[in-house]
Amino acid sequence: MKKAIFLSLSIILLLTSCGETKNFTRGSNYPKMYEEKPTSILIMPPINKTVNVEAKEYFYTSLAVPLCEKGYYVISPFLAMETLKGESAYDSEMFLNSKLNKFHDVFGADAALFTTINRWEKSTLGNTITVEIEYLLKSTTNDEILFDRKGTLTVDLSVNSGNGGLLGALVDMAASAITTAATDKVVAARSCNIFSLRDLPDGKYRDTFEKDQATAAGGKEFKATVKK
Amino acid sequence: MKIKLICAAYFVLLLSSCVTEKPLYSWKDYEKTSYNYYKKQTPESTQALLNTYALLIERQEQGTRKIVPPGTYAEYGFLLAQTGKKEEGITMMKKEIEVYPESKIFIERIIKMLEK
Numbered sequence: 650m651k652k653a654i655f656l657s658l659s660i661i662l663l664l665t666s667c668g669e670t671k672n673f674t675r676g677s678n679y680p681k682m683y684e685e686k687p688t689s690i691l692i693m694p695p696i697n698k699t700v701n702v703e704a705k706e707y708f709y710t711s712l713a714v715p716l717c718e719k720g721y722y723v724i725s726p727f728l729a730m731e732t733l734k735g736e737s738a739y740d741s742e743m744f745l746n747s748k749l750n751k752f753h754d755v756f757g758a759d760a761a762l763f764t765t766i767n768r769w770e771k772s773t774l775g776n777t778i779t780v781e782i783e784y785l786l787k788s789t790t791n792d793e794i795l796f797d798r799k800g801t802l803t804v805d806l807s808v809n810s811g812n813g814g815l816l817g818a819l820v821d822m823a824a825s826a827i828t829t830a831a832t833d834k835v836v837a838a839r840s841c842n843i844f845s846l847r848d849l850p851d852g853k854y855r856d857t858f859e860k861d862q863a864t865a866a867g868g869k870e871f872k873a874t875v876k877k
Numbered sequence: 878m879k880i881k882l883i884c885a886a887y888f889v890l891l892l893s894s895c896v897t898e899k900p901l902y903s904w905k906d907y908e909k910t911s912y913n914y915y916k917k918q919t920p921e922s923t924q925a926l927l928n929t930y931a932l933l934i935e936r937q938e939q940g941t942r943k944i945v946p947p948g949t950y951a952e953y954g955f956l957l958a959q960t961g962k963k964e965e966g967i968t969m970m971k972k973e974i975e976v977y978p979e980s981k982i983f984i985e986r987i988i989k990m991l992e993k
């Protein structure tokens with residue numbers, strides 16, 4: 650009897666240890682990624698629909714590292730920003746539904762990543778930041794949507810991560826890299842990016858490039874809480 | 878004995894059920910210094926970022942690729958050029974193209990701009 654309880658408990662633990670529904674895979678969610686195989690990504694300046702003007706830069710500066718770690722070549726946002734401003738293309742919204750081939754011509758990017766921040770709310774009482782955000786990766790050759798994910802993420806700033814589990818080493822790394830940079834907001838944006846981009850199929854600099862179709866993925870829409 | 882074995886097997890399973898990916902690159906304090914520079918371009922924040930780039934190029938022991946991350950040579954080169962070291966900067970930018978050929982179109986465009 651004891652054994653049975655132990656066994657069933659451990660199975661439950663095992664199943665929940667990743668806190669994820671196993672119904673989706675990267676391959677089933679994002680088949681176009683495996684057809685197009687983009688290798689270089691241009692990060693478009695985030696579209697900020699919130700009253701918090703700084704939210705744009707929190708996200709703009711914290712997208713490159715997680716994308717590089719996913720195995721992609723990321724056009725340096727620092728350098729791209731100058732060019733985008735010069736071509737009066739710093740407002741990404743006007744490109745959301747237009748042809749993107751010029752970004753292929755100018756930057757050599759296979760895909761452009763659009764982000765729209767719909768909500769940015771800091772709760773002092775709970776020491777959390779709640780973000781509502783959409784990610785949209787579009788091909789610069791045929792304008793098709795390759796990857797899309799959106800949702801609400803609450804980042805708990807009160808506790809340090811360290812229990813790998815959900816997000817693992819990447820978040821730990823990101824958190825420790827930025828803790829001295831004062832602002833929790835950058836950490837929140839980064840955690841949000843890492844969480845949301847986790848399901849993005851791996852790029853060519855990962856050994857798992859073109860081989861991760863069966864990797865479990867979360868839903869295209871999410872609602873979650875993560876520790877910073 | 879059996880229980881112990883089951884326990885051990887179970888823990889192995891538990892640990893492996895959530896594969897954490899190893900980082901490809903060492904980033905040092907890039908995230909901090911680049912954000913600080915982006916926020917406010919002072920001689921201090923510029924120097925701090927320049928130091929970070931030099932360190933990233935020198936040491937990549939923590940990442941599995943052992944190669945400088947995308948954009949590092951390019952950003953370093955651009956910042957060098959902006960702080961008066963044009964020749965050195967352009968050499969760095971050319972290294973970006975060498976290591977990451979997919980950067981060619983964009984980086985060549987910037988080099989041309991700098992050479993004007």
